[in-house]
Amino acid sequence: MASTAGASTPTSKSKTTSANGKAASASATSRAATAAKSTRAKSGGKAAMTDEGATASVTAKSTSRASAQSGAAPDMQESVKELFVAMLKDIYYAEKQILKALPRMAKAARSDELKQAFEQHREETAGQIGRLEQVFAAMGMKPKAEQCEAIEGILEEGKEVMEDFKGKPALDVGLCGAGRAVEHYEIARYSAMKSLAQHLGMKDAAKLIDANLAEEMKTDKLLDQSAQALLLAKDAARA
Ligand SMILES: [Fe+2]
16 A cells, blocks of 8 residues: 555545444445445446446445345445555556566576576566556556555665675575565465455456466465575585
């Protein structure tokens, strides 16, 4: 998320909505009907809406009916969609920053294997950006990046490792750790986004997000193995 304030918005919004839902449970049915009407009006107004958008709309309607029965807030589905879009813009920005950082990390790495791992992940990252653009397109939106201070901080730490350990034996192990910090951030975001996409009935988006998630998990494992191999090699050299 761009900032703590930005990240807290959906939470505080959902808390408020939840409180309203409890307080006004007697009128939940009529509010749900209004929300369903509003969802129909919105989806009808977007002539170019894709299957993803349409599916999300249908799911929203059925959720509104379920909400009416359970007394839950009828606009939860719209709020979840808003959250998904915010996270999509955030990770789109993050991937673009990572794309720029990976060549720096490859250049800094001393071992050929690690250089190759970073270069290979740079190519994967370019593909991941393409998949995110497909998700934007499936939702009838143009790709848009929102500044993500979290990834900027993580990448800044990676720069510090490069500077502080330049010429030192542990440099590559430190780079593996810096790379894993990036992967773990991405894994957390993509895992959450996959759940949201599935909840919204956006099957194609969920598949695209899952493809990115699988690559991040594979890279995380690879960097872990690289660090272990580097440490073992140091041990062997010392023996
Ligand atoms: Fe990525």
